[in-house]
Amino acid sequence: MSTNKFPLLLEASELEKYLHDPQILVVDMCKPETYAQYHIPGAVHLEYSKIVRIDKPVMGLLPDADSLGRVLSSLGMTRDTHVVAYDDEGGGKACRLLWTLDVIGHPSFSLLNGGLHAWANEDHTLDTKIYTRAPGSYPVEIGNKHLADKAYILQHLHDPAEVFLDTRTMEEFAGIKIYAARGGHIPGAVNLDWLHTMDRDHNLRLLPDTQLQKMLERLGVTPDKEVITYCQSHHRSSHTYILLKHLGYEKIRGYHGAWSDWGNDPDTPKEI
Numbered sequence: 001m002s003t004n005k006f007p008l009l010l011e012a013s014e015l016e017k018y019l020h021d022p023q024i025l026v027v028d029m030c031k032p033e034t035y036a037q038y039h040i041p042g043a044v045h046l047e048y049s050k051i052v053r054i055d056k057p058v059m060g061l062l063p064d065a066d067s068l069g070r071v072l073s074s075l076g077m078t079r080d081t082h083v084v085a086y087d088d089e090g091g092g093k094a095c096r097l098l099w100t101l102d103v104i105g106h107p108s109f110s111l112l113n114g115g116l117h118a119w120a121n122e123d124h125t126l127d128t129k130i131y132t133r134a135p136g137s138y139p140v141e142i143g144n145k146h147l148a149d150k151a152y153i154l155q156h157l158h159d160p161a162e163v164f165l166d167t168r169t170m171e172e173f174a175g176i177k178i179y180a181a182r183g184g185h186i187p188g189a190v191n192l193d194w195l196h197t198m199d200r201d202h203n204l205r206l207l208p209d210t211q212l213q214k215m216l217e218r219l220g221v222t223p224d225k226e227v228i229t230y231c232q233s234h235h236r237s238s239h240t241y242i243l244l245k246h247l248g249y250e251k252i253r254g255y256h257g258a259w260s261d262w263g264n265d266p267d268t269p270k271e272i
Contacts, residue, residue, distance in 0.1 A: 006082060009206065009246045010110040012119045015040075015084060025077060025133070027085045029093035030116060040086070040112075040119055041127040044075055048093045051100055052233070057180065059260040060096075060233025062147065068104065069140040076133025079107065086112035086119070090204040092194070096238040099254050102245070103146050111242055118203040146241075148228045148253040150261055150268065156226075157187060157269070163225045164189035167237040168259070175272040179232055180263030184270040186230070190219040194236040197243055206243060213247060223249050230255035230262075 006014075018024055019042050026043040028035050035045040050071045053061040063071075077083070083101060085094035094111055101109050112119065120126060156162045166173050166189045173191040175183030185191070197212060198204045206212065221227055227244055229237035234256045241254045255261075262268050 006084075006108070006110050008110055008242070009113050010084060011113055012122055012124050015110075015112060016124055023080060023082055025075060025081045025083050026112075027075065027083055027094075027097060028116075029085060029087040029097060031088075034088055034116070036128070036130075038120070038126040038128055039116070041125055041129075042131055043086075043127075044131050044133060046071070046075065046097065048096070051097055052235075057260060057264045058257045060235055060256055060258060061261075062100065062103065062142065062256045065104075065140040065142050068100065068142075069138055072138040072140065073136050076136050077138050078136055079138075081108070083109040084112055085109065086115040088116040090117075090195070090198050090239070091115055091242070092235050092239045095242040096235055099146070099234075099238040099241050102241075103143055103254075104140050105143055111246075114203040114205040118205060121203050146253050148230075148255040149257070150265065152253075153186065153228065153255065153262075154268070156228075161225055163219075163221050163227050165219070165221055165227055165229045165237070165240060166191045166259075167194040167229060167231045167240045169193050172232070172259075178263075180260055181266070182263045182270060184263070184272040185259075186262060187269050187271045189230075189271075190221065192216070192219060192221075192240065194231070194239050197240065206246070209247060212243065216244075216247075223247075223251075226251040226253065228253045228255055230258040232259045234258045 028043040053063045087093040164186045171177040229240045231237040
């Protein structure tokens, strides 16, 4: 099976068939202690902190190209590598890696649907061996197609072709719980808590496509618009970004820094 034919959303039963394919790189984004306890055979571990940059009070920024290049090279990645990412928290960390790969134009990657929960709870093979690959050379160029920042949002704030999808809790969206200098949300944004897109009875997989599409359509999040996802630091909203990509949305961007950027700037407009 050609690696470029793997779906973006990959099931555990399908992945297990191809674990020994040298073009597939399984990346474990769990906590180090979880990886040490058990993981998918052949999976290499990647610390989440290595793919985000902090410039306090702004969190979750995209690292520069050289830093990302060093991280991906350390994993043994090439442009021909098909990356399969997973974690043990519903996919937020794994999707942040996949969003990053989309921003830099990496051609082939998948999210393990349900992550470690699906893999372990459905009796797939687990391993305790620490895996690494020989370092490679992965030069990175950061593109703008899937990246949003504060300036871009301010420029498109009243554009009817844009929709801002806030994936935080309703309490954060409404300014009841505040984790920045100011609470609230970007003017005109709609809210969909990322946890509401997971099937808790099915090992934290995504809900069925039809159910997700109805949820999005009710909010006016339709494929004809450009959708910008954000949360507090573009962790949770990376999950929603990959969800949208899986559903076939083509015009999507992730706002890195997110509310930690917007809410800590006294000059940005906000709603509650």
